[in-house]
Amino acid sequence: MLNELTASLLLLESRHSTNCIVCGSKAQHKHHLIQKGIGGKGKKVPEGATVSLCFRCHEATHAHRLHFRNNDGVLQALRTEEPMKYIDVLDMEGWFDCD
Numbered sequence: 655m656l657n658e659l660t661a662s663l664l665l666l667e668s669r670h671s672t673n674c675i676v677c678g679s680k681a682q683h684k685h686h687l688i689q690k691g692i693g694g695k696g697k698k699v700p701e702g703a704t705v706s707l708c709f710r711c712h713e714a715t716h717a718h719r720l721h722f723r724n725n726d727g728v729l730q731a732l733r734t735e736e737p738m739k740y741i742d743v744l745d746m747e748g749w750f751d752c753d
């Protein structure tokens with residue numbers, strides 16, 4: 655669901671690099687911070703920023719074990735052991751700034 659939490663991701667600029675912005679490995683994917691379909695069936699969602707991720711971080715993101723948030727304009731990431739819903743991870747400890 656595109657609410658005020660996810661909408662803040664739309665304000666972030668794309669981060670493209672030859673290296674993964676999370677772990678620094680060779681980047682292999684441009685990942686959309688806002689996923690298609692997040693607004694619900696048939697709803698149009700604005701094109702959000704894309705970020706460079708390596709294979710493993712990209713897999714983790716789509717498995718809901720790597721999460722992104724906009725913290726006052728700073729792109730931050732958080733890893734979780736288990737797949738977590740975005741709404742549940744936002745207040746967790748351990749968020750770190752992406753390079």
Ligand SMILES: [Zn+2]
Nearest residue numbers: 674677708711
């Ligand atoms: Zn990575």
Ligand SMILES: [Zn+2]
Nearest residue numbers: 684685686712
């Ligand atoms: Zn992706």
